[in-house]
Amino acid sequence: MTAGPALLDPPSARRRAGAGLQGLDTTEVERSDRLALMRSGELGSVHSWELVTAVDGPGTRMTVFLAGCPLRCLYCHNPDTLAMKDGGAVLADDLLARVARYRGVFAATDGGLTLSGGEVLMQPAFAARVLRGAQELGVHTCLDTSGFLGANATDAMLDDTDLVLLDVKAGDEETYRRVTGRSLAPTLAFGRRLAERGVGVWVRFVLVPGLTDDPANVARVADHVAAIDAVRPGTVQRVEVLPFHQMARDKWAELGRTYELAGTEPPSPEATEAVREVFRTRGLTTC
Numbered sequence: 001m002t003a004g005p006a007l008l009d010p011p012s013a014r015r016r017a018g019a020g021l022q023g024l025d026t027t028e029v030e031r032s033d034r035l036a037l038m039r040s041g042e043l044g045s046v047h048s049w050e051l052v053t054a055v056d057g058p059g060t061r062m063t064v065f066l067a068g069c070p071l072r073c074l075y076c077h078n079p080d081t082l083a084m085k086d087g088g089a090v091l092a093d094d095l096l097a098r099v100a101r102y103r104g105v106f107a108a109t110d111g112g113l114t115l116s117g118g119e120v121l122m123q124p125a126f127a128a129r130v131l132r133g134a135q136e137l138g139v140h141t142c143l144d145t146s147g148f149l150g151a152n153a154t155d156a157m158l159d160d161t162d163l164v165l166l167d168v169k170a171g172d173e174e175t176y177r178r179v180t181g182r183s184l185a186p187t188l189a190f191g192r193r194l195a196e197r198g199v200g201v202w203v204r205f206v207l208v209p210g211l212t213d214d215p216a217n218v219a220r221v222a223d224h225v226a227a228i229d230a231v232r233p234g235t236v237q238r239v240e241v242l243p244f245h246q247m248a249r250d251k252w253a254e255l256g257r258t259y260e261l262a263g264t265e266p267p268s269p270e271a272t273e274a275v276r277e278v279f280r281t282r283g284l285t286t287c
């Protein structure tokens, strides 16, 4: 998920530590047991985790990247997480034990746990189990998602989610499909549902020259976000306009996949600021 468009942030805005599945016991269980445990939410397919500051939500966070995603974004920064098999088998209890170790850091920085991906809602039972466990530990929780599988999120799961980082990748169906290969409508429906339930949202929009920067597209994204906020004013706490950059190019090459944006330049600071202004004219807070 998300999908981590934060990985498109300028490196200066980011600080990450930790990597891979370090410290998480990867589980050797029989295939039949594994399926049952995944269905119950006790076991998930996790690509990696990182300790981050100033990205993926407030404060210092443990961001956990779940494997599997139904979208195929042209600018995906984590193309190595798109299949469920790209992750290792991790027990929810082992993950929560790691979360518990950072409680002091989270408390000191107003941080917490962020579930990201890939797409978290490919594994809704596991995500729900981990979010519930984190809440029981008193840890702030974020869900980083495209919203495409929002229907997989139960109300109970949303009640255990303090903040949703919602990627709105385009403003009309045609552009959204070009960017992701999928439909925009489920994301907007999920956004409205979050507003109705009173779950706070940080919207993320990746500005890609020649792909998402058409003024009509930007205006429609801003209109959609304003409409979500209108359901319950204050729902959309901020809009992050993330300038595209080429940090993912090497990953695509390593995977032997065709990277259609190989020749795309990042937007200028002025162009990025102009897009932020479009959101501000709708009364939204940007950064």
Ligand code: SF4
Pocket: 001, 002, 003, 004, 069, 070, 071, 072, 073, 075, 076, 077, 078, 079, 081, 082, 117, 118, 119, 146
């Ligand atoms: S394909 Fe899109 S939604 Fe999926 S992980 Fe990549 S950027 Fe995120």
